[in-house]
Amino acid sequence: MTKPNVLILCDSNPNNDPRPNRMISWLKADYNLTVISETSDTSIQNIEMIGIYKPTRKNNQIIYFLQYIFYFLLKRYEEIAWLKLGYAKEILKTISKRRYHLIISHDCTFLPFAYALKKATGTKILFDAREYYTRDFEDQIVWRWFRKPIFDYLCQTYLKHCDKVITVSKGLADEYAREYQIPTPEMIMSLPYPYLLEISQTEQENIRIIYHGAVNASRNTELMIMMMDYVDERYSLDLMIVPTSDMRYWRKLEAMVSTRKNIRIIPPVPMQEIVPFINQYDIGLFLCPPTNFNLEYVLPNKLFEFIQARLAVAIGPNVEMKKIVEQYECGIVTNDFDPLTMAMTLNQLTKTQILNYKKRSHQAALELNADKNKEKIYKILKQI
Numbered sequence: 001m002t003k004p005n006v007l008i009l010c011d012s013n014p015n016n017d018p019r020p021n022r023m024i025s026w027l028k029a030d031y032n033l034t035v036i037s038e039t040s041d042t043s044i045q046n047i048e049m050i051g052i053y054k055p056t057r058k059n060n061q062i063i064y065f066l067q068y069i070f071y072f073l074l075k076r077y078e079e080i081a082w083l084k085l086g087y088a089k090e091i092l093k094t095i096s097k098r099r100y101h102l103i104i105s106h107d108c109t110f111l112p113f114a115y116a117l118k119k120a121t122g123t124k125i126l127f128d129a130r131e132y133y134t135r136d137f138e139d140q141i142v143w144r145w146f147r148k149p150i151f152d153y154l155c156q157t158y159l160k161h162c163d164k165v166i167t168v169s170k171g172l173a174d175e176y177a178r179e180y181q182i183p184t185p186e187m188i189m190s191l192p193y194p195y196l197l198e199i200s201q202t203e204q205e206n207i208r209i210i211y212h213g214a215v216n217a218s219r220n221t222e223l224m225i226m227m228m229d230y231v232d233e234r235y236s237l238d239l240m241i242v243p244t245s246d247m248r249y250w251r252k253l254e255a256m257v258s259t260r261k262n263i264r265i266i267p268p269v270p271m272q273e274i275v276p277f278i279n280q281y282d283i284g285l286f287l288c289p290p291t292n293f294n295l296e297y298v299l300p301n302k303l304f305e306f307i308q309a310r311l312a313v314a315i316g317p318n319v320e321m322k323k324i325v326e327q328y329e330c331g332i333v334t335n336d337f338d339p340l341t342m343a344m345t346l347n348q349l350t351k352t353q354i355l356n357y358k359k360r361s362h363q364a365a366l367e368l369n370a371d372k373n374k375e376k377i378y379k380i381l382k383q384i
Contacts, residue, residue, distance in 0.1 A: 004101040006031040007123075009114060011052075011085065011107035013039050016271045018301050019130055019190060020106045026374045034100075036091060036110075052086040072146065077153040081109045088113050096120045102381065108133045108151055111158035118161065124384050127162040129185060132172045135293035139218050155180050163384045169320040171297025188376060190301045192308045194369035195275050199310045199358045202282050204351050205234045210281040210311070212240035212274060213302050217249050218295065219288050223339045225256045227287065228263050230343035237263045237285070240278075275308045282354055283346075284311040289337035290318060299324070306331075308365045312357030314346065328364040331357050 006027060010020040014037050024044055027033060033047040040051030064083065071079040082089055088110075096117055104126045105114045114125050133151040137143040159165065159176070165185040167173050177184040215221040221241070228237050239257065243250045257263045269277045278284065284306025290296035299320040306313050313331030315321050325331050332349070334341045 003030060003032045005099060006033055007095070007100045007103045007117070008033060008035045009103065009105040009107065009110040010035070010037045011109050013037060015043055018192070018271060019128060021271070022193070022370050022373070023104060023377070026377060050091060052088050052091065077150045078112055080150050081112050081154060084109050085113065092116060102126060102384070104128065106130060108154050111154050115158050115161050124163040125161065126164045126166070126380065126384065127159070129165055129167040129172065129176060132175055132294050137218055137292060139291040164380055166380070169297050169299035171320055175293070186380065188373055189299055189304065191304050191368050191370045191373050192275055192301065194365070194371055195308055197276065197279050197310055199362055200280055200282070202351050202355050202358070206236070207234050207283065207354065208281045209235060209237045209283045209285050210240065210278050211237065211285045212268070212278065213300070214244065215241045215250070215253060216244055216246060218291050220291065221253060222256060223289070223337065224285055224287050225253065225260065225263060227339035227343045228260055230340050232347050235262065235346060238281070239263065239265045240268050241265060242268050275305050278305065278311065279309040281311055282358070283314050284309070285314045286321070287316050287337060287339065287342055288318065289316065304368050307361045307368055310358050310362045310365060312354045312361065314342065316342070328360055330360040330364050
């Protein structure tokens with residue numbers, strides 16, 4: 001039988017973006033996949049990759065900025081979405097001549113593209129709302145002025161035309177249903193691929209903590225650095241982080257780390273190597289106050305990567321993360337986001353307790369992995 005054709009849209013590089021990467025890996029055996037993303041380069045076999053080639057040169061960026069402001073002042077928010085997607089309109093003319101059985105969009109900005117194709121061909125749309133787009137960086141005034149209206153327009157206009165919406169946590173799902181009057185999205189947690197790993201040895205006087213991921217001012221990454229001023233001498237912290245567009249904030253973090261002997265910044269590893277690499281540590285740390293709605297209900301890749309790596313978990317009381325850690329009893333959850341509170345809680349841990357948490361993560365890893373999500377996704381595809 002001929003394989004069904006599926007079009008995957010993501011405004012990122014799916015080679016190192018976990019959710020679209022896993023979706024592609026699951027489906028490529030049973031579906032003919034075309035992927036439209038920011039790049040046409042791929043290490044993923046047996047798929048067609050089309051790049052939208054967003055503008056990167058200075059001259060193009062100036063033109064892009066002026067067009068953005070022009071459309072924004074006229075409240076032509078849909079034009080901004082198309083503008084952000086580079087040559088997407090030209091690509092749509094070619095793509096619309098093909099017959100796709102399903103479109104999977106991983107980004108809100110691609111919804112006008114997906115809907116245009118749906119109108120032309122009658123195909124179905126599955127939207128992976130990986131964030132709560134209209135409250136993503138609501139703590140930043142510039143974002144609230146210049147980005148929130150665009151995402152709100154896109155959600156108001158296009159969510160109702162999606163045949164199925166999924167998202168990462170219950171808090172986000174409930175808010176999408178309430179705010180945009182759509183059926184409650186199904187929760188598909190950001191679970192990593194399963195790894196056959198053993199629990200690493202925990203040394204009494206050398207307990208290693210790891211944090212990995214993006215850093216930005218909204219996440220208050222500096223709190224984890226400040227925490228290390230209060231922990232016992234047995235603790236050390238590695239930050240496997242990458243620079244962001246906010247270089248001023250990045251330099252602030254570098255300066256803070258340089259004055260402390262028990263912290264270091266280490267180079268990031270490729271996405272597929274994160275879990276086996278951090279397996280050598282003892283505790284996975286994420287202390288991130290809810291400065292915006294998304295961070296209040298955050299359920300990030302890193303939490304499940306900590307668990308898959310068989311680490312003890314140490315987090316603040318973020319709503320959805322707390323549920324997971326307490327359900328599987330795989331770590332500690334503090335009562336607040338104060339770095340002193342986290343430090344004092346860590347100081348009370350014994351080697352035996354840390355080892356027991358790691359054993360709990362080992363058991364949880366057998367359940368909290370991408371194989372479970374693959375089953376859910378295939379069920380959803382059959383439904384729509």
